[in-house]
Amino acid sequence: MHKDALHRLAKQAMDSGRVSSVEQAMGLLRSLHLNVYVGPEIEDSRSLQAALATIINTGRRTFVGGVHVVASEDYTVDIPWSQSTSLSGLARKFGANWLSSAKESAPSIILGGVQSEGLVGSRKIQVTFDGWTASVTPWRRGRLPERDTYPVAGVLAGAMAVSEAFLSQWTRNALAGERKLEVCLWPHIGDQIEPPTALLLPAKLWIVGLGHLGQAVLWTLGLLPYKHPDEVSFVLQDFDKISESNDSTCLLTDSQGFDKKKSRWIAERCEEVGFQTTICERLFSEETSPQGDEPELCLCLPDNMAAREALATGRFRYSIEAGLGDSHETFMQFGVHTFPGVIDPTSLGGDNRHKSIEVNSLPPAYQVLGDKVEACGLVELAGVAVGAPFVGTVAACFVVSELVRLLNGGPLFDIIQGDLRNLDDITFVEKRKVPTPYNYGFVESIS
Structure with a gap:
């Protein structure tokens, strides 16, 4: 069993000790x-x-x-x-x-x-x-x-x-x-205005990370009531290839995309809808910045610390970052953060893949694999994130709505955090400093 072939919910069953093999985990999912x-x-x-x-x-x-x-x-x-x-x-x-x-x-x-x-x-x-x-x-x-x-x-x-x-x-x-x-998705705080009937929708975005969250955000953007989607352009940045495991969480992925570059596969899907795309297959780093008329609104959606740290340089005028819980206990949790804001991007933490893992302490489902997979392979497998596609989709709705509220004078938030096991208790931290008005690029919605 290779980490790139593992269903992310099967891993939840394995990590929680509910099953004693990958086959049992997949049997549960097939039921x-x-x-x-x-x-x-x-x-x-x-x-x-x-x-x-x-x-x-x-x-x-x-x-x-x-x-x-x-x-x-x-x-x-x-x-x-x-x-x-x-x-x-x-x-x-x-x-x-x-x-x-x-x-x-x-x-x-x-x-x-x-x-x-x-x-x-x-x-x-x-x-x-x-x-x-x-x-x-x-x-x-x-x-x-x-x-x-x-x-x-x-x-x-x-x-x-x-x-x-x-x-x-x-x-x-x-x-x-x-x-x-x-x-x-338009929380009422104080004397904030009501949402307009005719909305201004985002027209220029730099989207970093085209995995679970990135595809959920694009899926949601594609369902907005754009009057002219061909007036909308995205810079799509990712250097990874699509793997079989991505199909368990990523909404724009299917088996035809396996082993293809994410940026190219997703660009094709977006262009089928009518959006214009530019792809970037480099690491998102402190040196990444918009040039000329490129988007100054960044959505940072990969699951790693390096990308979050790069936001601290402030090269984008406004950024929205989102992340998901990645363990068998936290996978139903999500968080959204906006910058500039009260949070320092470097304080957000990163992915779980580089933590120390002792092979002998792994749950039974991994021990069974010991005869088939070398120790380093077991550690790689154990470091894969648990995930569920509906969790990323919920987070994406908050990311996209933060964008739409920004363009339409609605309430803005530094932090939004929630857990799908208890959606009655979502945390909203209102933005203390309202961003200076700026034309990030917008188009009209279908009324």
């Missing part, structure tokens, strides 16, 4: 199924379509046994990443089973209004939203007004629903899927 029921409202709601696409895309990487999409008819949808105008095409594009039999023992996620006849599931989780607010709630406990003004709320609600479904199966969390969760 997971997810049902998705879709109502007719999907045709007229960008936010519901964003939620559905996110559920399928994160779901098939999490519920390895299969995602089963059920609807009374093949509704029309318009998802930029899909290149399909049918619900069946969307389902198949992202690896779901269309009109297959739902599993009674599996959790079910419901979008829109569906009839109770034939609806099965161990949990029945309703996705709902209203403007900038995302919510999941037990089925038939009431839906929000579902005003369709900000599709990122749909992305967030979809990721939250997958998280609740996963927790209900993986950890047997009694509350997951049986509680109401509600998160607003």
